[in-house]
Amino acid sequence: MIDDIRRLTDSYHKWLRDNTTLQEIEDCVEITSPFLDRHNDHLQIYVEPSNGGFMLTDDGYTIADLEMGGCKLDTPKRRDLLNRTLNGFGVRRNNDELQVTATEKNFARQKHSLLQAMLAVNDLFYLAQSFTSSLFFEDVVAWLNLSGIRYFPNVKLTGKSGYDHHYDFVIPRSVIHPDRVLLSITDPSKSNVSKAVFAWTDTAVAREGESRAYAILNDSERTVSSTVLDAFRNYDVHPVLWSERESVREELAA
Numbered sequence: 368m369i370d371d372i373r374r375l376t377d378s379y380h381k382w383l384r385d386n387t388t389l390q391e392i393e394d395c396v397e398i399t400s401p402f403l404d405r406h407n408d409h410l411q412i413y414v415e416p417s418n419g420g421f422m423l424t425d426d427g428y429t430i431a432d433l434e435m436g437g438c439k440l441d442t443p444k445r446r447d448l449l450n451r452t453l454n455g456f457g458v459r460r461n462n463d464e465l466q467v468t469a470t471e472k473n474f475a476r477q478k479h480s481l482l483q484a485m486l487a488v489n490d491l492f493y494l495a496q497s498f499t500s501s502l503f504f505e506d507v508v509a510w511l512n513l514s515g516i517r518y519f520p521n522v523k524l525t526g527k528s529g530y531d532h533h534y535d536f537v538i539p540r541s542v543i544h545p546d547r548v549l550l551s552i553t554d555p556s557k558s559n560v561s562k563a564v565f566a567w568t569d570t571a572v573a574r575e576g577e578s579r580a581y582a583i584l585n586d587s588e589r590t591v592s593s594t595v596l597d598a599f600r601n602y603d604v605h606p607v608l609w610s611e612r613e614s615v616r617e618e619l620a621a
Contacts, residue, residue, distance in 0.1 A: 400482055404432070405489055410482055420470045423478060427463040429485045436587065442505050449488065456484035503553040503585050503609075504535065510612060511536065516620045524548070524578075526569030533566075541621055546578040549619075555584045555595045564602045571603065580604045581619070583612065 386401035395415040402410045414423050430440065440446055450460065457480055458465050465484055469477035511518055518536040525531050536549040548570070550563050567580045582599050584591050586608045599606040607615050 425465045430463040456480045458484040507551045527572040
């Protein structure tokens, strides 16, 4: 058995070596690894001499890719989670670059740590749905605050059925508008739409037209289908794409 595992381990090392390429670029060397990011592109790092050793960096790719995908690292919670993840691999953040230093003796280990940190950060922000939901909720909170929109967070309203339904935000009535309830929906899937529509239908009957509903839909990573938008409209829920949130700023602030 041990001989079989040793053979498989040797095979893995050979695959890693055969699928790693090097290219000299000015005063550094670009290493293209066989590991893939969420776009199925090969991860690349760059190595340059530093104080008798080496400095390895992702050249800012990992964080830039997150932000281009709509995941801004602009809240304390996000920055703290990023830093804790990097610390677990012994990787530091220098501005937007992920970096490690290495000597000839520990070069392989440090290179591996940097690549694993890049993969971990990628997974952390894009594959953990519960965390993504938390991030989108934070984005909505930040926008409401910036827009001067008054609200109560995390409110339960009782429907005609007697069941309580959770709403992310309730904006109190004003002279010209009734109460407005807001749902932030990270993943506007069919099941999530059905859940939101049922909750609002049950709530609206109990409140006898005294409230208006809005669904803030995350379209940062993919397009929200017209079917989803129509489903909300058919049940008197006003759908608001996150990319078009400014269109309802005055309405919600009034």
